[in-house]
Amino acid sequence: MSAAPAAGSGSAAGLMDRIYRHQRHIYDASRKFYLLGRDELIAGLEPQPGAAILEIGCGTGRNLIGIARRYPQCDCFGLDVSSAMLDTARGAVKRAGLDGRIRLAQADATDFDPQGLFGRPGFDRIVISYALSMIPPWQAVVAQAIARLSPGGSLHIVDFGDQAGLPPAFKAVLQRWLALFHVTPREDLPQVVRRLAGEAGATCRAEAPFRGYAVQVVVRRAEAHARP
């Protein structure tokens, strides 16, 4: 169940495939120690029964499997630019017995067509977990995601924060280590998302848990107004 990535996404796909070709086999076991806040994000989704939930940059499918288990009446969708990560995700989803409820597709988050990929124009919940820090044009991804929210829908982001509450030496070491994996914390993420949400008429709430190690942002789109 996959679609071809958008034109121009070849370099992103190639880079991510190179990074994750071997890493994907130890990804879930190793990342649980430092991709903090993902389970809190899942707990905060609180979708209505029947809601459609998309994860952008879904990686190994770890979050989607957690979402599908926690919210059994929802339909789940995931996209990722890396075919290697999607291979791992497909295997994990099948082993979890969730291949009837989680649909996966290959696409570049900076320019994806939900209708072509999944046959729907938007989603009730969109999740972006530790992906914006790996996507250079990350602001375009946030704008796309907000535009794909159904009325009353919400976008939930978790990623590395500005680490403002942590010792400077820790921050310096962490940033050098993350750079080895092509990860760049977006220190202005809350401000940028707030601006993009405002431009779209949506609200935005940001928090910096774990002393700023992580940042969590929720954007909420208003319900559609009933016709008089």
Ligand SMILES: C[S@@+](CC[C@H](N)C(=O)[O-])C[C@H]1O[C@@H](n2cnc3c(N)ncnc32)[C@H](O)[C@@H]1O
């Ligand atoms: C650090 S992993 C996070 C995976 C998952 N969201 C999680 O929380 O475990 C980042 C993911 O973003 C994907 N990614 C990077 N650039 C992308 C792009 N331009 N479009 C879609 N996915 C992308 C990578 O292939 C990778 O699977």
